[in-house]
Structures are given as C-alpha cells and as structure tokens.
Amino acid sequence: MNFKQLAENRHEYAKAWKARTGGQVLGYYDPYFPEELAYAAGMLPVRILARHEPDDVSTKWIYASCYPVRDYVNQFFNGRYGYLDGIVDTGGCEWVYNAFEVAMNTTPSLKTHYIFIPRYPNAPTSPGLVVSELKTMKKVFEEWTGREITDESLDHAIEVYNKNRLLLMRISELRRAYETPLFGSEAMQMLLADQVMDKAEMNAILESFLAELQERPPREDRVRLMIIGSETWDAELEELVESLGANVVIDELDNGTSYFWNTIYEQKDRLLAIALRYLGRPHSALRDNNWRRRSQHVFELAEDYMADGVLIVKQIYCVIHGTDNYAMWKLLRERNIPYHFFERDTSLPEDETRQRLESFINMLKPGLVRLRGWHEPLVI
Amino acid sequence: MLQKGQLWETKPLEYYAKAKELRAKWEKNAENKEIVLGQGNTSFVVDWQQAFPAIMVMEDNPRGSTIAAKNLPEARRFRLASESRGWGREICGYHGVLWGQQFIGYQVDGSPFPERKFVVPIPATCECHTKRGEQCKDFSPVPRWSGDQCVYLGPYDQERDKAMLDHRAWCSWKIINDIERIFGQQFNDEKMKELIKISRAVKPIREEIFKLMTHIPAPLSVKELYSTYVLGGLVKIEMNELLDFWRSVRDEVKWRTENNIAAVGTERYRWMEAHPPAYYFLKYYRYMEKYGAVCIGSQYTNYTFAQLERKPDGSIGDRDYTFVDEYMTPIPQPDGSIHEKVLYHPTFSPEMRIDTREDEIRYLDGASARGSVQHFKQDEIYRPYALNEFADIYKVNGAIMPLHRSGVNCTLTRKEQAMRLRKAGVSVMHYELNQGGDNTDLDEKRMLEQLDQWMESQGLRKLED
Numbered sequence: 063m064n065f066k067q068l069a070e071n072r073h074e075y076a077k078a079w080k081a082r083t084g085g086q087v088l089g090y091y092d093p094y095f096p097e098e099l100a101y102a103a104g105m106l107p108v109r110i111l112a113r114h115e116p117d118d119v120s121t122k123w124i125y126a127s128c129y130p131v132r133d134y135v136n137q138f139f140n141g142r143y144g145y146l147d148g149i150v151d152t153g154g155c156e157w158v159y160n161a162f163e164v165a166m167n168t169t170p171s172l173k174t175h176y177i178f179i180p181r182y183p184n185a186p187t188s189p190g191l192v193v194s195e196l197k198t199m200k201k202v203f204e205e206w207t208g209r210e211i212t213d214e215s216l217d218h219a220i221e222v223y224n225k226n227r228l229l230l231m232r233i234s235e236l237r238r239a240y241e242t243p244l245f246g247s248e249a250m251q252m253l254l255a256d257q258v259m260d261k262a263e264m265n266a267i268l269e270s271f272l273a274e275l276q277e278r279p280p281r282e283d284r285v286r287l288m289i290i291g292s293e294t295w296d297a298e299l300e301e302l303v304e305s306l307g308a309n310v311v312i313d314e315l316d317n318g319t320s321y322f323w324n325t326i327y328e329q330k331d332r333l334l335a336i337a338l339r340y341l342g343r344p345h346s347a348l349r350d351n352n353w354r355r356r357s358q359h360v361f362e363l364a365e366d367y368m369a370d371g372v373l374i375v376k377q378i379y380c381v382i383h384g385t386d387n388y389a390m391w392k393l394l395r396e397r398n399i400p401y402h403f404f405e406r407d408t409s410l411p412e413d414e415t416r417q418r419l420e421s422f423i424n425m426l427k428p429g430l431v432r433l434r435g436w437h438e439p440l441v442i
Numbered sequence: 443m444l445q446k447g448q449l450w451e452t453k454p455l456e457y458y459a460k461a462k463e464l465r466a467k468w469e470k471n472a473e474n475k476e477i478v479l480g481q482g483n484t485s486f487v488v489d490w491q492q493a494f495p496a497i498m499v500m501e502d503n504p505r506g507s508t509i510a511a512k513n514l515p516e517a518r519r520f521r522l523a524s525e526s527r528g529w530g531r532e533i534c535g536y537h538g539v540l541w542g543q544q545f546i547g548y549q550v551d552g553s554p555f556p557e558r559k560f561v562v563p564i565p566a567t568c569e570c571h572t573k574r575g576e577q578c579k580d581f582s583p584v585p586r587w588s589g590d591q592c593v594y595l596g597p598y599d600q601e602r603d604k605a606m607l608d609h610r611a612w613c614s615w616k617i618i619n620d621i622e623r624i625f626g627q628q629f630n631d632e633k634m635k636e637l638i639k640i641s642r643a644v645k646p647i648r649e650e651i652f653k654l655m656t657h658i659p660a661p662l663s664v665k666e667l668y669s670t671y672v673l674g675g676l677v678k679i680e681m682n683e684l685l686d687f688w689r690s691v692r693d694e695v696k697w698r699t700e701n702n703i704a705a706v707g708t709e710r711y712r713w714m715e716a717h718p719p720a721y722y723f724l725k726y727y728r729y730m731e732k733y734g735a736v737c738i739g740s741q742y743t744n745y746t747f748a749q750l751e752r753k754p755d756g757s758i759g760d761r762d763y764t765f766v767d768e769y770m771t772p773i774p775q776p777d778g779s780i781h782e783k784v785l786y787h788p789t790f791s792p793e794m795r796i797d798t799r800e801d802e803i804r805y806l807d808g809a810s811a812r813g814s815v816q817h818f819k820q821d822e823i824y825r826p827y828a829l830n831e832f833a834d835i836y837k838v839n840g841a842i843m844p845l846h847r848s849g850v851n852c853t854l855t856r857k858e859q860a861m862r863l864r865k866a867g868v869s870v871m872h873y874e875l876n877q878g879g880d881n882t883d884l885d886e887k888r889m890l891e892q893l894d895q896w897m898e899s900q901g902l903r904k905l906e907d
C-alpha cells in the first residue's frame with residue numbers, strides 16, 4: 063500500500079471527496095478534536111498538516127512560532143487549503159490558535175469554531191465541561207450542514223472510528239516483534255494518511271494492509287528506536303533512520319500512536335462517551351499536568367516495544383516540548399534508556415541529522431543483546 | 443528651573459518609598475522558615491493564601507525579572523543551568539532564571555534556594571503558564587495542582603460559561619482543600635470573607651488610577667506603573683496594608699492629575715507598549731524622554747485593573763458590564779438582550795452575599811468563565827482589536843511592540859495587532875529580544891538607533907540637540 067502517496071495527495075483527495083459527495087471538508091489542527099461529531103454531520107474531518115514550502119507570507123502575520131504553524135499560515139495564504147469549508151480549533155497550543163485566528167480574521171467566508179478542551183483533563187468536572195462544549199459544537203455543525211446529528215449517525219461515526227483505532231492498534235502490535243515486518247516510515251505514512259482520509263474508506267485499506275502484513279516475511283532485526291517529542295508531518299526522519307540500518311518501532315507523538323491509542327466505550331450518553339475518550343487519551347505534553355502520566359506512558363511504550371534507544375525530536379520554538387524535556391530526560395536517565403535529543407523545523411537537515419543519528423546508533427550497537435538462540439524470537 | 447523643552451511641572455513620587463518597602467517585605471517573607479513556600483500565584487481578585495496561617499506562594503515573573511534587571515551575568519548562569527537540563531530556550535525567560543537557581547541550589551544573593559513545597563496554577567492561555575511549575579515538581583515530587591483559563595469565542599453563552607465556571611470552581615476548591623489536608627493548616631473562612639471585603643474596596647481604587655492615566659500629561663509613566671501595579675497582583679501584600687497603599691497612590695495620582703503634574707515634564711508624545719519590556723534594559727524609557735516621549739503603559743499594566751471604553755457620545759468611561767449577583771443567574775436587561783449584547787463583568791457584583799466556602803471560591807473565580815480574557819473585547823477576535831481601543835483611550839501617538847523569541851502569549855498576535863494599529867494611524871516600532879527576563883537576543887545599540895530613526899521619522903528631535 064502506498065501510504066506515502068495517499069498522505070501527499072491529501073489536497074487532491076479532499077477535493078475529489080467533496081466533488082463526489084457534495085459534503086463539507088472541515089480542517090482541524092489538534093488531535094483532541096472529537097472528529098466523530100463532524101463525521102456524524104456528514105463532513106470530512108481532515109488534519110491540517112504542515113509541509114515544508116518556501117514561505118513568503120507568515121512573517122508578516124506571526125512571529126516566533128514554531129515552523130509548522132508558520133507553514134499553516136503560509137499554506138493557507140497560498141491557497142493550499144482553499145477547499146476547506148470550515149476550521150475548528152481545540153484550544154491546544156497557542157501558536158496554533160494564532161494560525162486559526164489569522165485564518166478567521168482574514169477569511170470571513172470560512173466557518174470557524176473554537177471548542178475548549180481543558181488543559182487539566184483529569185478533573186472530575188472535565189467530562190461535564192467537554193459534554194457542554196460538544197453540545198454547542200453539535201448545534202454549530204447542524205447549522206453548518208443543515209443536517210441533524212442523530213443518535214444513529216453518532217453511533218455510526220463511533221463505530222467507524224473505533225474500528226479504525228482497532229485496526230491501527232492491531233497493526234501497531236506487529237511492531238513489537240523483533241523481526242517486525244513493518245518499517246517506521248511506513249507506519250508513520252499510514253497514520254498521516256489516516257488523518258486526512260474518510261475513515262470508512264481507510265478502514266478497508268487498513269484491513270487489506272493488515273492481511274498483507276501478516277503474510278510478509280519478517281525483516282532482519284535492527285536497532286530499535288522510539289521517537290517522542292513534537293508532532294511530525296512526514297516520515298523523513300524514519301526513512302533516514304532506516305537508511306542507517308535501524309528502525310523506528312514505536313512513537314509517542316500526538317499525531318502518531320497517541321492518535322489511536324484509546325477507544326470510545328459506547329454509552330447511552332454518546333457525547334459523554336466521546337468526551338471520556340478524548341480526555342482519557344494519552345496526555346499530550348500540553349495537557350500533562352499535576353502528577354504526570356506522560357512519563358509513565360513513554361516508559362511503558364519503550365519497554366513494551368523493546369526500544370534500544372529514544373530519539374527526542376523537538377520543533378524549534380515548541381514551548382510545550384521544551385518544558386517537558388526536563389522530565390523526559392530525567393525519566394530516561396533514571397531508567398537507563400539511551401536517548402538522543404535534537405531540534406528540527408519542518409525541514410530536516412540531512413547531513414547533520416545523518417551524522418548525529420549514525421553516532422547514536424553506533425553507540426547503541428555494542429550494548430545490544432537479543433535473546434535469539436536462547437528461545438524463539440517474539441512473533442505476534 | 444525648567445529643563446529644555448519642559449511643558450509641565452513635575453515632582454518625585456511620594457508613594458515610591460512605600461512601594462519599595464512592601465516589595466522588600468514580600469521577598470523577605472520567603473525566607474521565613476515557619477512558612478510553607480509554594481510556587482505559583484493566588485487569585486488576582488482575592489489573595490486567598492492569607493486565609494491560611496502560614497502559606498506563601500511565589501510567582502516566577504517578579505523574581506525572574508528582578509534578577510535579570512539587577513544581575514545579568516547571574517541571570518544568564520541560571521538560564522544556562524535550566525537549558526542544560528533540557529528546559530527549552532523558547533520558554534519564558536522568567537522561568538528559566540528562577541528554576542536555574544533551583545538547580546544550582548543558590549539564589550542571586552548567594553543564599554540557599556528555598557525549595558518550593560507545592561505548586562499552584564495561575565491559569566492563562568499562555569502555554570508557559572499552563573506548564574509553569576512543572577519543572578519545580580519534576581525536580582522533586584511536591585504536590586502540584588492545575589486549573590484552566592477557559593476560553594470560547596463570540597458572545598456570552600450561559601450554558602458554556604456554567605460548565606466552565608463549575609470546572610474552575612472545582613479546581614480552586616481542590617487546591618484549598620488539599621492544602622488543608624496535606625499541610626495540616628486550617629483555611630480560615632471568616633478571614634477569607636474579610637479578604638473579599640477588602641479586595642472589593644481595593645478594586646475601584648485601582649480602577650480609578652488607571653482611568654486617571656488617560657490624562658494629559660500622564661501623572662505616572664510606565665516605569666512607575668511597573669513598580670506599583672504588581673503590588674497585590676504578582677507580589678502579595680497583607681490586605682489592609684495593600685488597601686492603605688493603594689489609597690495613598692490614588693490620592694497622589696489624583697492630586698497630580700488635578701494639578702497637571704507630569705511624570706515626564708517634556709511630555710509631547712505618548713506611546714504605549716504591549717506586554718513586558720526588557721527588564722534588563724529599562725534605559726530606553728529614559729532615552730525616549732529625551733524626545734519628550736512618555737510611555738503611558740500597556741494593556742498588561744493598565745487593563746489588568748481597569749476596563750474602559752469609548753462611549754457613543756465620544757466620552758471615555760467604564761466598560762458597560764452587567765454584574766451578576768449569584769453564580770450563573772445573570773440580571774436580565776430591560777431589553778432582554780442579556781445573552782447577545784451584554785458583557786459580563788469578570789468579577790461578581792459588590793453586593794453578592796458570601797456565606798459558604800463555595801461562595802468564597804466562586805467569588806475568587808469570578809462571574810464569567812473567560813474572566814480577564816473577555817475584557818479585551820467582546821467581539822469574536824478579541825485581541826487584535828483590543829489594542830486599537832486601548833490606543834484610542836490612552837491617546838497615544840505611537841506604540842513600541844517587542845517581539846519576544848521566547849514565551850508565547852506575550853508575542854501572540856503581535857504582528858497582526860501592529861498592522862491594525864498602523865491602519866488606525868498609530869506608528870509602530872518592533873524590536874527583537876528573547877523575553878523580558880532573557881537578554882540573549884537584544885542588541886541594545888541597535889535598539890537605541892532604531893528608536894532615533896523611529897522618532898525622527900515622525901518629525902521629532904531630541905530636546906537636548
């Protein structure tokens with residue numbers, strides 16, 4: 063399956079979807095956006111993804127934001143997202159709010175909505191607050207589309223989205239094997255494609271991909287890496303890692319595995335069920351407050367996926383991950399998990415990154431001990 | 443004797459000595475071994491920590507900015523200590539400076555760093571606020587609580603507001619309740635009621651001062667405001683003392699206004715800022731005075747306490763708010779327009795009865811979930827327009843808008859605001875720096891040259907030339 067192509071052709075896909083269905087395409091930035099509601103209203107929710115492009119616009123509008131956000135603004139002014147009928151901001155990172163606000167201020171024809179998802183997701187009052195926000199958003203979407211969001215349409219959306227998460231989870235489990243048939247770049251491209259496509263269509267693709275994967279011969283064993291840090295918009299880093307004889311076997315990125323890690327448990331109160339899923343997802347760095355959950359989640363993934371080392375990849379100007387670095391470095395040191403930290407923007411300086419990664423991977427190799435020969439390699 | 447170009451009489455401020463004394467007392471308090479010291483801030487409405495027998499919370503901003511202003515090499519060393527532990531360079535400089543001391547173990551004066559025993563939030567939309575105190579808790583496992591600055595766009599929405607206020611109230615209740623339990627200190631509800639009473643008395647006094655700041659010549663300049671407005675906000679003071687202090691400031695400012703006593707005797711040009719200045723390079727305020735240019739503040743200083751607006755008849759007055767008497771029971775307007783047009787006051791009506799602890803907490807969190815965010819402007823796009831209104835009310839000719847490379851909220855939408863100000867005829871100058879507590883990217887010489895160019899481009903010359 064060529065997920066890379068699917069992800070790269072996202073604009074063409076959305077335009078074709080629109081022409082085919084007559085539906086509205088809704089852009090969102092943050093993985094806390096409860097897509098099910100948009101889907102139940104007959105819209106196509108698509109994640110707005112950054113893409114490295116020459117930028118001659120954003121500096122006029124925005125200063126000192128991370129590069130992905132500059133790119134959102136740039137792409138917006140350059141008409142890449144001209145097909146969007148609306149945009150929703152989820153009260154995530156403030157730089158994203160800035161991109162949202164520029165779009166809102168400069169394009170009155172664009173439908174816009176702001177839904178507040180608390181940054182303290184685990185307060186007992188948070189589900190009630192999100193349900194209240196979902197009720198408002200439901201009314202807004204009904205108004206936009208002229209279509210009632212019924213219990214039946216919500217049930218259908220939940221079913222489609224839950225199936226999608228289950229399929230992604232099943233595929234992810236295959237990455238736990240020593241000789242996993244899946245490369246990190248392919249897994250990331252699959253996730254990016256998943257976030258810009260109609261989930262029903264994507265589910266069919268994932269089902270056949272899963273069948274194909276189960277028939278794939280195991281790949282040779284490689285140095286196993288994990289990626290954490292700011293979200294990503296391409297799989298260049300994973301490809302670079304692979305070219306150096308290693309493999310990214312897991313990530314803890316907001317638009318990586320955190321996107322599908324938990325599911326909706328159906329309840330009579332559909333909105334509550336949706337609220338609980340989004341509040342209960344692995345904490346993003348922004349929403350990891352009070353007693354941290356993120357550190358434990360990172361550790362569990364590293365352990366379960368047998369990561370030999372961790373790459374902490376932060377976007378320049380990403381305050382949120384800049385703040386979390388201290389906790390992450392501390393955790394990884396305490397648990398003797400080797401890590402390498404570096405910053406990037408929407409581009410990836412090839413030579414410099416190659417050298418860094420090569421050194422890191424070479425540093426890991428002598429210490430690696432696999433249990434092969436002692437017992438059967440873990441095959442799932 | 444009149445100085446060259448002097449237009450107005452001027453006089454040193456009398457309340458200044460008291461302001462310094464109060465600030466020093468606050469800093470000294472942190473060394474009191476009997477007190478349980480925490481990181482963060484209590485409400486700007488009521489300083490609830492005073493209802494505990496021995497709790498004190500300290501905020502990053504005033505400490506970080508003071509250290510940067512007084513001892514740049516040490517500030518740099520502290521920031522490096524933070525950076526080398528992974529704390530990103532794009533994080534608000536105040537935090538980097540403060541927590542660097544924690545890592546190194548000593549403060550700027552060489553004394554041991556008093557470790558914080560808990561962390562309370564000061565919710566704001568800025569991520570640096572949301573994540574504030576994480577490092578302190580990541581350093582040693584002390585309790586940390588969270589809260590939320592709730593936001594939605596568009597007009598007041600009773601239903602959304604209610605859910606948000608309930609959430610905020612729960613967060614506040616949890617903090618107070620847990621502090622009682624964990625530190626074995628009783629929260630004194632009677633004292634809290636007393637604090638609320640005093641805070642109600644302080645509020646209109648502060649508002650009056652910031653209204654008086656619209657006067658020409660400006661009775662205070664931003665330099666005085668910075669040393670004053672934090673008292674009771676970021677720097678906590680015993681409430682009765684605070685009330686007396688603000689009364690004395692109000693009286694003095696009022697007298698200055700009535701007698702046209704200026705902060706800057708040569709005032710002929712008024713300019714505004716937006717958010718914190720380079721605290722380690724405040725020299726530029728004096729430099730601007732060479733042109734007869736006075737900084738009258740920013741929405742950061744002035745709008746924290748006073749919300750003004752231009753009325754349809756052209757006059758300037760208090761923003762037209764509707765108070766609510768009880769939580770979520772807004773007073774209906776005669777024209778029935780409560781949900782569409784009326785802006786709810788972020789604080790409760792002064793007549794609201796306070797009986798229970800819940801009442802106290804509700805009062806703390808305010809009557810409108812968006813709190814201070816909404817007072818910038820009720821329209822959908824609240825920030826970019828807010829500064830235009832501010833510029834109009836405070837009668838400014840120009841604006842200096844720093845572009846910070848670190849921190850978020852202090853630079854968010856700044857470019858867009860500048861465009862809108864220029865459109866309204868306000869000349870804008872940007873300069874780049876890291877942040878008010880971080881001088882990494884500030885080129886001082888270049889900035890002064892830029893100021894010359896900017897002033898000259900508007901036809902102004904240095905008065906001494």
Ligand code: SF4
Pocket residue numbers: 128129130131155156157158292293377379380381382383
């Ligand atoms: S990379 Fe960081 S700063 Fe940029 S949008 Fe994501 S969370 Fe925000």
Ligand code: SF4
Pocket residue numbers: 503534535566568569570571718848849850851852
């Ligand atoms: S960037 Fe500004 S708003 Fe944010 S924490 Fe720093 S001073 Fe506060």
